[in-house]
Amino acid sequence: MFVRIDGKALAARLREEIGRQVSRLRQHDLVTPGLAVILVGEDPASQVYVRNKATQAREAGMSSFEYRLADSVPQTKLLDLIERLNRDPEVHGILVQLPLPPQVEESGVIQAIDPGKDIDGFHPINVGQVAIGGPGLVPCTPLGCLMLLKHQLVDLSGQHAVVLGRSNIVGKPMASLLLREDCTVTVAHSRTRQLEDLCRQADILVAAVGRPQLIKGDWIKPGATVIDVGINRVEAEGRTRLVGDVDFATASDVAAAITPVPGGVGPMTIACLLLNTLQATCHQYDIPFPDDIVSRAWGDTTAEPT
C-alpha cells in the first residue's frame, strides 16, 4: 500500500512536544531557550523561511531574536554581530540564513558561530562529530529526513541508500547519518554515470539535487522509500508551483512511500531547528535532554496509508 509521508503533520506533532519540554524548563525557572536568526539581504524565499522560524520558535515558547542586515553588509559587521550573540546569555542557538550575498564568505561566517550554539550543525566541529558518529548538533534537513525514514521503515540496517547530491548542508551529512544507521550508502552527483540504473538499485532514495521532477517513476525500484528534499519553483499555466526533485505522479506508482513537496521534508527542517535549539540550551545548562522526544511526539503510530 502506497504511503504519502506526511512531514507537515509529523513536524506539527514534534513542535508540540518541543513546546511541552520548553514549558517544563520555564516552569522550573531553569531557562527560556533563545533562538537568534540572521538574515542578510532580501531573498524572498529566505524571508519566508526566517519568518516561519521566528514564529514557530515563539509558538514553542522560545525567545526569538531576529536580525535583518542589508544585502551590502560588510563581512566584518556580520562577524561582530555573531561574536556578540556568541556571548549573549539569552541566546542559545544562532543561525545565519543561507544563501549569503557574494561579498560574504560563507565558511568564515559559519566558523565564527560558537559550535555549541550552531543549531544549523554547519560548523566544522559539528560536521566532524556527525561524520565520526559522535555527539554534536546535526544539520536540520538531513536530521528531518532521517526521522521521516525511521518513522516509515523502523529498521534501516542493511538497506541500500542512494543519496543524490553532495552539498555540505544535505547530501554529505545525510550520507553520514545513513551510515550510522548501518545502511550501505552511495552518494551520486552531477558527474555520476548511469544515474538512472544506480537509482533503480536504491531501497532508500534521497533526492537533493535541485532539479525539478528529475526522478521519474522508472528510475525507482519497486517498493523503495523516497525522500524528496528538492524545493523548486516552476512556472505552469501562468502560476508558480512548488515541485520536488521527484516526479510524484509517476513515482507514486512504483515506490512504497514518498515525501511530498510541499508538506514533506521542508516543515521537518524547521521542527528540527527548534529541536536543536532545545538540545543546545539543555547542553549549555547541563540539563538532561529528553532523547525520546521524537517517539513521545509521534507515539507508536505508523504512516497513514493514502
Ligand SMILES: Nc1nc2c(c(=O)[nH]1)N[C@@H](CN(C=O)c1ccc(C(=O)N[C@@H](CCC(=O)O)C(=O)O)cc1)CN2
Ligand atoms: N541557515 C540555513 N539556511 C538554509 C537552510 C538551513 O537549514 N539553514 N535550508 C534551506 C531553507 N530552509 C530553511 O532555512 C527551508 C526550506 C523550506 C522549508 C519549508 O517548509 N518548505 C515548505 C514550502 C515553503 C514554500 O512555500 O516555500 C515545504 O516544503 O512544505 C523550510 C525551511 C536553505 N537555507
